[in-house]
Amino acid sequence: QVQLVESGGGLVQPGGSLRLSCGVSGTISRINAMGWYRQAPGKQRDLVAIITSDGTTNYADSVKGRFTISRDNAKNTVHLQMNSLKPEDTAVYYCNADLNAFRAGDWYRSDYWGQGTQVTVSS
Numbered sequence: 001q002v003q004l005v006e007s008g009g010g011l012v013q014p015g016g017s018l019r020l021s022c023g024v025s026g027t028i029s030r031i032n033a034m035g036w037y038r039q040a041p042g043k044q045r046d047l048v049a050i051i052t053s054d055g056t057t058n059y060a061d062s063v064k065g066r067f068t069i070s071r072d073n074a075k076n077t078v079h080l081q082m083n084s085l086k087p088e089d090t091a092v093y094y095c096n097a098d099l100n101a102f103r104a105g106d107w108y109r110s111d112y113w114g115q116g117t118q119v120t121v122s123s
Helices: none
Strands: 003-007 010-012 018-025 028-039 046-051 057-059 067-072 077-082 091-103 106-113 117-121
Touching (some): 003 091, 018 028, 057 067
Antiparallel strands (some): 028 046, 046 057, 067 077
């Protein structure tokens, strides 16, 4: 069974930094793209940053220059370094992985989500 476990959320003052991490476990053969999404109260879940298997990255305009996504393929982990945080970055952050997993006797490519971690930026 595939599991994504996030860590690193919390409360930080405006201008501060946080580093989110997400580890993937389970019977998997390949992790394609990994990314971070966020959802603020009353809003839809939006893409924050994504990184492909070859290291290509893409960011939401609102976080460009402040956030950096990285991945460790050997450890099946993805990180999100968040600097110069603003109150509008407050949200639940979700890890996502597009991967090939073994289940029901075969390999399937699917999207998986973590449980979410709260990030609150406030003075």
